[in-house]
Amino acid sequence: MTNQVKELVSILQDQNKIYNALIDLSKELKQAVKDNNIEEVDMLVKVESALSMKFSVKENKRKQLAKAIQETYGIDSESFSLSELKKHLNSEDQRVIEKAQTDLIHSMKTLDEINASNHMLIQSRLDWIDLSMKVLGQSKQKNYTKDKKSAMENKMVDEVI
Numbered sequence: 001m002t003n004q005v006k007e008l009v010s011i012l013q014d015q016n017k018i019y020n021a022l023i024d025l026s027k028e029l030k031q032a033v034k035d036n037n038i039e040e041v042d043m044l045v046k047v048e049s050a051l052s053m054k055f056s057v058k059e060n061k062r063k064q065l066a067k068a069i070q071e072t073y074g075i076d077s078e079s080f081s082l083s084e085l086k087k088h089l090n091s092e093d094q095r096v097i098e099k100a101q102t103d104l105i106h107s108m109k110t111l112d113e114i115n116a117s118n119h120m121l122i123q124s125r126l127d128w129i130d131l132s133m134k135v136l137g138q139s140k141q142k143n144y145t146k147d148k149k150s151a152m153e154n155k156m157v158d159e160v161i
Helices: 003-034 038-073 082-086 091-135 151-160
Strands: none
Touching: 003 038, 003 091, 082 091
16 A cells, blocks of 8 residues: 555544544534533534534645545546545555545444434524513513613513512
8 A cells, every 4th residue: 555545544534533523522512402501512512613623634635635646546636536546456455445435434424413413403492492582572672771681581570470
């Protein structure tokens, strides 16, 4: 296996590790949303952002390396893919690339499923909040007092008591 292909496999494995960290993070985020723990959600979103930045750096390296590999193996840039690269490699190298590719695809699908579930959960929470605010009369225009408190807030508290 050439150094370029080894480096490509290493980048793909690193990207998979980042995806797995994002999967764990998304699971924690789901629980934090369920628990209405806003501080935890905020912290997890910041960690997620940092991991996404790290993934982006790896992706840029992968793209640069892909161009070099294209030149090395004489593969047309429009038809370059891991499947095309595997055609130029021996069977052992093909298996290594295939495993890295399969692992990455599996992680991407898993993360996508968790994120879709989180999206639905967050959307249902937002819908519930919206409905609650409408029921409590918050959808009306607010009038603020001198101390910047909403007169509507004071009215709601008075109605509840």
